[in-house]
Amino acid sequence: MKIPLKLGQDGQQSTVAAAAAAIARDVRAVKSGDWTAKNNLVRAFQPLLTSLSEKRAHGDHGKHNRYIDAGKEGLFRAAKKYKSKSHGDNFQLFALDYIERSMNGIDQDGGLMSRLFGSK
Helix, strand or coil, X not given: CCCCCCECCCCCECHHHHHHHHXXXXXXXXXXXXXXXXXXXXXXXXXXXXXXXXXHHCCCHHHHHHHHHHHHHHHHHHHHHCCHHHHCCCHHXXXXXXXXXXXXXXXXXXXXXXXXHCCC
């Protein structure tokens, strides 16, 4: 079921609808490898990435940066796999699962050096 866009008094799209349309446009562009679209997605999701990272890092700045990088990788993976017809129109909920899984991977594998040498 499609929900009609909320229009302002002057006929313009609401801010929420305009942001959702911009994210949908960027998701389509990321599939073709557009770097500007990737940058736009990261900017749109930066508050979420930062919040999730801060909750996991507990003040460790090195881990905080690794979590954000892993979240970005998950975001790009979600953009490549997203199909609006089969997953609905809410990319944000779809991407959250990929972001969380990518961040969980930091906790489980500990990084390249620990996988190579067996220390955490």
